[in-house]
Amino acid sequence: MRINCPCCGERSLDEFVYYGDADLRRPDPQDEEAGAKFIAYVYERTNPSGFHRELWYHGLGCRTWIVAERDTRTHEIYATCRAVDGGAPEGAAADRERS
Amino acid sequence: MTTNDRYSIFSILRQAWRGNTGWKPVWRDVAPKPAYDVVIVGGGGHGLATAYYLASQYGRRRIAVVEKGWIGSGNVGRNTTIIRSNYLLPGNVPFYELSMKLWEGLEQDINYNAMVSQRGVLNLYHSDAQRDAYARRGNAMRLHGVDAELLDAAKVRRLVPFLDFENARFPIRGGLLQRRGGTVRHDAVAWGYARAADRLGVDIIQNCEVIGIRVDGGRAMGLDTSRGYIGARQIGVSVAGSSSRVAAMAGLRLPIESHVLQAFVSEAVKPFVGGVVTFGAGHFYISQSDKGGLVFGGDIDGYNSYAQRGNLPVMEDVCEGGMALMPRLGRVRMLRQWGGLVDMSMDGSPIIDRTPVEGLYLNAGWCYGGFKATPAAGLCFAHLLSCDEPHDVARGYRLDRFATGHAIDEKGMGPYPNLH
Numbered sequence: 001m002r003i004n005c006p007c008c009g010e011r012s013l014d015e016f017v018y019y020g021d022a023d024l025r026r027p028d029p030q031d032e033e034a035g036a037k038f039i040a041y042v043y044e045r046t047n048p049s050g051f052h053r054e055l056w057y058h059g060l061g062c063r064t065w066i067v068a069e070r071d072t073r074t075h076e077i078y079a080t081c082r083a084v085d086g087g088a089p090e091g092a093a094a095d096r097e098r099s
Numbered sequence: 100m101t102t103n104d105r106y107s108i109f110s111i112l113r114q115a116w117r118g119n120t121g122w123k124p125v126w127r128d129v130a131p132k133p134a135y136d137v138v139i140v141g142g143g144g145h146g147l148a149t150a151y152y153l154a155s156q157y158g159r160r161r162i163a164v165v166e167k168g169w170i171g172s173g174n175v176g177r178n179t180t181i182i183r184s185n186y187l188l189p190g191n192v193p194f195y196e197l198s199m200k201l202w203e204g205l206e207q208d209i210n211y212n213a214m215v216s217q218r219g220v221l222n223l224y225h226s227d228a229q230r231d232a233y234a235r236r237g238n239a240m241r242l243h244g245v246d247a248e249l250l251d252a253a254k255v256r257r258l259v260p261f262l263d264f265e266n267a268r269f270p271i272r273g274g275l276l277q278r279r280g281g282t283v284r285h286d287a288v289a290w291g292y293a294r295a296a297d298r299l300g301v302d303i304i305q306n307c308e309v310i311g312i313r314v315d316g317g318r319a320m321g322l323d324t325s326r327g328y329i330g331a332r333q334i335g336v337s338v339a340g341s342s343s344r345v346a347a348m349a350g351l352r353l354p355i356e357s358h359v360l361q362a363f364v365s366e367a368v369k370p371f372v373g374g375v376v377t378f379g380a381g382h383f384y385i386s387q388s389d390k391g392g393l394v395f396g397g398d399i400d401g402y403n404s405y406a407q408r409g410n411l412p413v414m415e416d417v418c419e420g421g422m423a424l425m426p427r428l429g430r431v432r433m434l435r436q437w438g439g440l441v442d443m444s445m446d447g448s449p450i451i452d453r454t455p456v457e458g459l460y461l462n463a464g465w466c467y468g469g470f471k472a473t474p475a476a477g478l479c480f481a482h483l484l485s486c487d488e489p490h491d492v493a494r495g496y497r498l499d500r501f502a503t504g505h506a507i508d509e510k511g512m513g514p515y516p517n518l519h
Contacts, residue, residue: 001410014412018517020356036502042514043354043445043501047343049405072357072405080247 001075006082007062019055022067123471126297128386134330135163141338142166144175147292155301156486162301167308177439178470183220183280187236190507192410193244218462220280221372225269233275248276263437271378293358312348319458335460342463349456354445356516360406360467365431367391370396383420401517408438446506447519452498
């Protein structure tokens, strides 16, 4: 599996760090059901067999956060884009920085 | 019945006398009946063990196991066959120790040679801090009645003299040894449990893929399968690797990601690795099969996958770990490599619990450690299905433990499944 970095071109998998599902959205802490929504956000995953939008970090390259659209059954990558351009969830990258 | 000959030295001699023409199929090939009391989804080690213990320990009847492919075609035939109970946390140690005790009596219990070999599991340490962590782990094990010995470098040297003890970066300072750990012939576990369950009347239905779970009024009614509808009063899902897919059929979303874990076998060489050895400075473990092949593996690939095959960076990483530990590995050719799908849970520990859907039960989230758990997972899942409450040693493995703050995070990584 090679990932096409929008900045660096196609690069080896071992330059990247995986973060997971790119479609999780951080709930509003002021929401009345914030507790349950945060549990779902932190712990539950759709984990699809097939099309998956996911976050990768080009740590040993340009350090860009990337959203890849990939088939989890074949590892085929359909498309990649910079996370800032691709509707990445706000805060996910920042979470990772803090952890 | 076609399968009920008991295996013994006499049956072998009798068959030898007849030119081995009288062996019968080990389990019946059955078509699904319209309904059962209990249907186990997944004919792997866990599913078959569950069916066996349901029938043998809990006196249940009208049980079926449905399997998408053939039994033993999934993870029970794809692991590196290691058994051990060297865990640290209270939620884990009693469970895995029960599993170890069941392994020790398994072959007599199911009348099948599973080649259980307690050849020892040795975890190496390379620094003072790691020694202290292993001393703590060993003490936790011994407090739970599990055997553990902390070895210094000299004692490790006597056991496995061929390691790179004076490695400049990661010198070997000693190890934590569990002598009762070891390896088991993994396919024989599936076959043995299948045969034993079949002898107690369990229907094992192969090539029968579940394509839907019928839920009515919050209660599971039965399964739509590739071989028709099967009604069930209780459904036990035991399909680690694909748990999210099956649970989604009942509208559930699980705290699980599916990942791929690779394993490797070298060409056969003369016996030299006596037990299981794990490298403490990277993720690498190795044992030698009875055929002579070196069986080894390391980390999961680390991204969501249902592909049953991995990628080259992890192979390189595993082989680097092997070379750092055991430089002579460099002269051995790799013969086979494969991948299996693992349910990576959010804390690295499994789930054996009821689900919000009544009548639907879940055995999942085994990460890369499901094989060693096979007997206890089967027993505890059977207990849950029969008594409708968790087995004593599996009380921690609740589906809602993330919401209640009772995660069992052996590795201390937090909710990042690819890091456990």
